[in-house]
Amino acid sequence: MLTLPTQIPWKHRLLWSGGWFVAFVWAGVFPLIAAPGPHRVWGACASVGYLCAAGAALWSRGRGLSLGFAFAGAVAVPLVMLLIGGGAQSEVGVIERSGVLTLSQATPYLADPRTVVEVTPYLPGMAVFGLPRAVLGDSGPLPGLLGDARLWCAAAFLGCLWAAHRVTRGGTGGAPAGARRRAVGRYAVGAFVASPFVALPLCVSGVDLPLTGLLFLALAYAARRRPVAAGLALAAACSLKWTAWPxxxxAVALLAHRAGVRAAVRGAAVAVAGTVVLVLPSALLSPGPLVQQVFAFPTGRGPWETPAASPLPGRLLADLGPAGWYAAVALLLGGGLAVAVSLVVRRPYDLVSAADRLAIGLSVAFLLAPAGRFGYLALPVSLVVLARLVGGARRTGPAPGLVVRASRPAGPAPAPTPVRVPVAWSAR
Known part of the structure; x- marks a missing residue:
């Protein structure tokens, strides 16, 4: 059985307690502001859980108890309350409708949406999480709860974290040290899942969690030189949202560094082919709705006004008119080109460096997009944090700038060359 040290140093306890107190303040704001109803429910429950967690963390053996308080208050209780009460963001209904439409017409898009809530701004893969609702329906309380898309989005996210942990857990040291490090890592990952970064979207929406998990899993597979598995994870992610395409x-750059060009090409081929297989049927059945709802609508160019209107640089530029919109797009393309060049000049060499590079690219895209919201930034933040919690304990490649070349086959080491010492030195 893997356990943490029974006595936690007081400095670590204060740090752990302080983190939960910050989360308490964060969650406590939602019931006091004009937030949507599901957010207020989450804030009321989570603030109590976080406050109890902050107090329990001060006990020398209370780290596990504090994590239990946080998870119960920020995840379990509000999720059950919202599932029973039917409270959710509109994205949940969009995903569930996509599943119903996919079963009935083999495409998740309405041909002629009349309102914003009838628009499906996701690629066809997202409809998978709405299939349970389409199959189970709403007849009875249990099928109604089990059909909720949030449960399946959360299950996909947690499943990807579990798989990534299994992929990266090798090489973490000897048995005692490695066991302790893995136990600490599990506590840290559990704390991150219970934090507002994950707990809030998990309870009220959950739409971005599968994307986050699949992207992280793809990078973990690439770091472990598994191009086919990485390509399959990338294909699944790229079939959910086109923001996963970068x-x-x-991942290909990481594979090229870790396993060579041939493995990188194999991973890219699997990713592209898998994405085409998953997206092409809907693209052929409803090309117009797909382009209008998936690409034009999120960028502010569709016939419906997107609700993503946070005052980010790209949005502020787009509000200036057509010239501002084109300026934002130009800056967005320039930022993407700069990140692409960085992948050629300085390839990512392990899971952490790859997650950092992807996070930079996504942050640039979200900040400079003509339509965006602050919540999108949770994806790059999650990638950076998870890479350090799950895969940061071991380096999966040489340090930046270090190139290892083999000039001859491995064999017996040559005899050392004798060193001639000058006569003047030997006389001293």
Whole structure:
């Protein structure tokens, strides 16, 4: 059984308690502001859980108890309350409708949406999480709860974290040290799942969690030189949202550094082919709705006004008119080109460096997009944090700038060359 040290140093306890107190303040704001109803429910429950967690963390053996308080208050209780009460963001209904439409017409898009809530701004793969609702329906309380898309989005996210942990857990040291490090890592990952970064979207929406998990899993597979598995994870992610497509370049660059060009090409081929297989049927059945709802609508060019209107640089530029919109797009393309060049000049060499590079690219895209919201930044933040919690304990490649070349086959080491010492030195 893997356990943490029974006595936690007081400095670590204060740090752990302080983190939960910050989360308490964060969650406590939602019931006091004009936030949507599901957010207020989450904030009321989570603030109590975080406050109890902050107090329990001060006990020398209370780290596990504090994590239990945080998870119960920020995830379990509000999720059950929202599932029973039917409270959710509109994205949940969009995903569930996509599943119903996919079963009935083999495409998740309405041909003629009348309102914003009838628009499906996701690629066809997202409809998978709405299939349970389409199959189970709403007849009875249990099918109604089990059909909720949030449960399946959360299950996909947690499943990807579990798989990534299994992929990266090798090489973490000897048995005692490695066991302790893995136990600490599990506590840290559990704390991150219970934090507002994950707990809030998990309870009220959950739509971005599968994307985050699949992208992280793809980078973990690439770091472990598994191009086919990385390509399959990338294909699944790229079939959910087109914002996942830049991850293909980052994972391919990582594969090229870790396993060679041939493995990188194999991973890219699997990713592209898998994405085409998953997206092409809907693209052929409803090309117009797909382009209008998936590409034009999120960028502010569709016939419906997107609700993504946070005052980010790209949005502020787009509000200036057509010239501002084109300026934002030009800056967005320039930022993407700069990240692409960085992948050629300085390839990512392990999971952490690849997650950092992808996070930079996604942050640039979200900040400079003509339509965006602050919540999108949770994806790059999650990638950076998870890479350090799950895969940061071991380096999966040489340090930056270090190139190892083999000039001859391995064999017996040559005899050392004798060193001639000058006569003047030997006389001393």
């Amino acid at each position: 991850a293909v370049a980052v």
